[in-house]
Amino acid sequence: MTLLAPEKVSSRLSHAVNDSLVLTMRHLRHIPRIPELLVFSIVQPIMFVLLFAFVFGGAIQVAGGGYRSYLMAGIFAQTVAFNGASTGVGLAEDMAKGLIDRFRSLPMARSAVLAGRTLSDLLRTVLILIVMSVCGLAVGWRTHTSALSITGGFLLLLLFGFAMSWIGAWIGLIVPSTEVANTAGFIWLFPLTFMSNAFVPIQTMPSWLQTVVAWNPISATVQAVRTAFGNTGVAPTRGFWPLEHAAVVSVGWSIVLIVGFGVLAVRRYRTASSR
Amino acid sequence: MGVAIRAEGLVKRYGSVVALDGMSLQVEEATVLGLLGPNGAGKTTAVRVLTTLLDPDSGTAEVAGFDVRRHPDEVRRRIGLSGQYAAIDEYLTGRENLQMVGRLYHLGKAHSRERAAELLERFDLVDAGDRIAKTYSGGMRRRLDLAASLVASPPVLFLDEPTTGLDPRSRLGMWDVISGLVRDGTTVLLTTQYLEEADRLADTIAVVDHGRVIASGTADELKSQVGGDRLDLVVTAGSPLETAAAVLSAICGVAPTVDQHSRRLLGPVAGGAGTLIEAIRLLDEAGVGIDDLALRRPSLDDVFLSLTGHHSEDETVAPTSRRQRRQAERSTS
Numbered sequence: 001m002t003l004l005a006p007e008k009v010s011s012r013l014s015h016a017v018n019d020s021l022v023l024t025m026r027h028l029r030h031i032p033r034i035p036e037l038l039v040f041s042i043v044q045p046i047m048f049v050l051l052f053a054f055v056f057g058g059a060i061q062v063a064g065g066g067y068r069s070y071l072m073a074g075i076f077a078q079t080v081a082f083n084g085a086s087t088g089v090g091l092a093e094d095m096a097k098g099l100i101d102r103f104r105s106l107p108m109a110r111s112a113v114l115a116g117r118t119l120s121d122l123l124r125t126v127l128i129l130i131v132m133s134v135c136g137l138a139v140g141w142r143t144h145t146s147a148l149s150i151t152g153g154f155l156l157l158l159l160f161g162f163a164m165s166w167i168g169a170w171i172g173l174i175v176p177s178t179e180v181a182n183t184a185g186f187i188w189l190f191p192l193t194f195m196s197n198a199f200v201p202i203q204t205m206p207s208w209l210q211t212v213v214a215w216n217p218i219s220a221t222v223q224a225v226r227t228a229f230g231n232t233g234v235a236p237t238r239g240f241w242p243l244e245h246a247a248v249v250s251v252g253w254s255i256v257l258i259v260g261f262g263v264l265a266v267r268r269y270r271t272a273s274s275r
Numbered sequence: 276m277g278v279a280i281r282a283e284g285l286v287k288r289y290g291s292v293v294a295l296d297g298m299s300l301q302v303e304e305a306t307v308l309g310l311l312g313p314n315g316a317g318k319t320t321a322v323r324v325l326t327t328l329l330d331p332d333s334g335t336a337e338v339a340g341f342d343v344r345r346h347p348d349e350v351r352r353r354i355g356l357s358g359q360y361a362a363i364d365e366y367l368t369g370r371e372n373l374q375m376v377g378r379l380y381h382l383g384k385a386h387s388r389e390r391a392a393e394l395l396e397r398f399d400l401v402d403a404g405d406r407i408a409k410t411y412s413g414g415m416r417r418r419l420d421l422a423a424s425l426v427a428s429p430p431v432l433f434l435d436e437p438t439t440g441l442d443p444r445s446r447l448g449m450w451d452v453i454s455g456l457v458r459d460g461t462t463v464l465l466t467t468q469y470l471e472e473a474d475r476l477a478d479t480i481a482v483v484d485h486g487r488v489i490a491s492g493t494a495d496e497l498k499s500q501v502g503g504d505r506l507d508l509v510v511t512a513g514s515p516l517e518t519a520a521a522v523l524s525a526i527c528g529v530a531p532t533v534d535q536h537s538r539r540l541l542g543p544v545a546g547g548a549g550t551l552i553e554a555i556r557l558l559d560e561a562g563v564g565i566d567d568l569a570l571r572r573p574s575l576d577d578v579f580l581s582l583t584g585h586h587s588e589d590e591t592v593a594p595t596s597r598r599q600r601r602q603a604e605r606s607t608s
């Protein structure tokens with residue numbers, strides 16, 4: 001490929017932005033027209049908050065604070081991760097319906113279909129986080145830090161969700177059908193979220209597992225969010241480097257995942273085909 | 276006049292299936308090429324290669340002056356595609372679908388809106404334009420999909436079975452739209468399994484089978500390849516077919532084909548109307564009852580049969596009502 005003239009680069013960039021926004025709008029229009037989708041993606045996290053609060057709430061002793069408060073960051077991260085993965089289902093559907101073929105025959109930016117989808121899913125995640133927070137407050141969850149710190153915590157969650165969305169996008173493009181996307185898109189999230197500090201303190205696990213868990217991107221995110229909300233209790237992180245620098249590690253993980261899976265997904269999109 | 280579409284030696288394999296086996300074709304500007312072939316012939320695969328959706332294993336293709344592999348974006352700017360299955364967003368209205376496509380062609384907001392309104396009008400979708408497409412019938416989806424391919428008024432248009440699933444009125448409407456576009460200078464490549472459609476719309480027809488073009492030319496050229504006129508006789512019930520066959524053999528010089536079930540005999544003839552009169556006289560003398568006797572120019576169906584050795588519809592898996600009707604017609608006539 002030859003070097004592009006600067007004006008060509010800038011028009012390309014403005015096209016990429018335009019195309020992504022057009023597609024983001026497309027997905028936002030869908031929301032009120034498929035209300036069930038939004039309702040269920042909100043009901044699920046509410047259900048999790050309530051289940052964990054009342055079923056597990058008293059089961060585990062976390063030094064220095066209630067288990068409910070300790071749990072909230074874990075449930076936030078889990079929800080954000082699952083929500084990101086649902087990006088793939090939407091893409092697999094577009095593929096099955098031949099819409100990806102149509103988009104690929106248009107002179108639009110190669111990244112736009114994916115960016116439009118991940119961006120609109122990010123907006124949906126914002127909404128879900130708001131609903132969950134209200135629900136959490138109702139069952140006794142409290143933050144103990146400044147507004148700035150709390151905002152930072154939510155931003156970390158959104159960034160992480162955005163990263164998961166790109167993994168989902170890639171999976172959505174490699175699976176052969178919507179049905180497969182519905183299982184393959186989620187199954188890996190169970191070990192990912194449970195082999196983390198989201199629900200139980202890392203100290204309760206066998207030591208060989210602790211290293212894995214400490215390096216799990218979910219763990220760093222949960223740890224950083226707990227700190228940002230003041231919900232850590234006395235869950236010691238000493239000895240686990242990624243957890244001692246949780247915020248930085250979480251951001252790092254997210255960026256690496258966005259770039260890595262962004263490249264993989266866009267590359268896949270270039271040759272993606274409905275059959 | 277320039278060449279709008281040119282393909283040379285396209286090959287595409289899927290494992291052991293050879294979807295394209297050295298397909299070459301050429302379409303002059305402002306003309307229609309009809310790609311005619313049975314199921315699995317490779318029509319869709321050819322369209323997908325020419326519209327940059329699929330990389331061929333080998334061969335080259337140029338559309339609107341640009342190589343599809345080296346300059347796909349330039350090609351995409353100049354083409355419209357309506358695939359075999361309608362590709363529309365079911366949760367957007369017809370109007371929103373068209374506006375979205377306009378925005379993705381970078382037509383600008385106002386122009387996209389204008390185009391959407393124009394096209395809804397043209398495709399008889401004004402009343403349904405503000406309903407979500409999920410509520411559309413199959414034919415309406417098809418029309419919306421075609422409208423979407425025209426949003427940017429592209430100079431080259433690819434239509435993969437554009438009238439499959441349309442009712443007769445919509446089909447005629449579609450033919451008019453396509454003819455109008457070509458009059459205004461658009462080049463069209465359309466695929467079809469309907470011989471009459473190719474006959475009616477296409478300036479040139481390329482007959483495709485097993486991934487290659489096995490014959491091409493105008494409808495008339497193809498018909499004359501098959502040979503001259505044929506005598507088409509239907510014998511009344513009760514009359515002996517053998518006698519009728521013997522009479523036709525004498526007239527045609529070769530044994531006619533005989534369909535026992537429909538009591539129909541077909542044989543090639545050289546002469547014109549005189550042959551017909553002679554045939555009536557001879558059949559009458561032999562005591563053969565005549566239900567129907569006609570001199571027929573070969574149809575494209577005959578062309579197909581003689582080129583491929585099978586009917587154009589042989590491999591049809593799920594016959595449409597249209598095909599069933601045709602088959603019903605055949606067996607009762």
Ligand SMILES: Nc1ncnc2c1ncn2[C@@H]1O[C@H](COP(=O)(O)OP(=O)(O)OP(=O)(O)O)[C@@H](O)[C@H]1O
Pocket residue numbers: 275289292293294312313314315316317318319320321359468
């Ligand atoms: N993705 C694919 N994987 C495997 N085989 C394929 C694929 N796409 C097409 N084929 C095969 O390639 C051949 C040509 O298919 P194609 O869809 O181009 O035919 P067609 O002429 O469009 O048929 P139809 O009239 O049924 O639409 C068929 O045998 C088909 O099974």
Ligand SMILES: [Mg+2]
Pocket residue numbers: 318319320359435
């Ligand atoms: Mg096809």
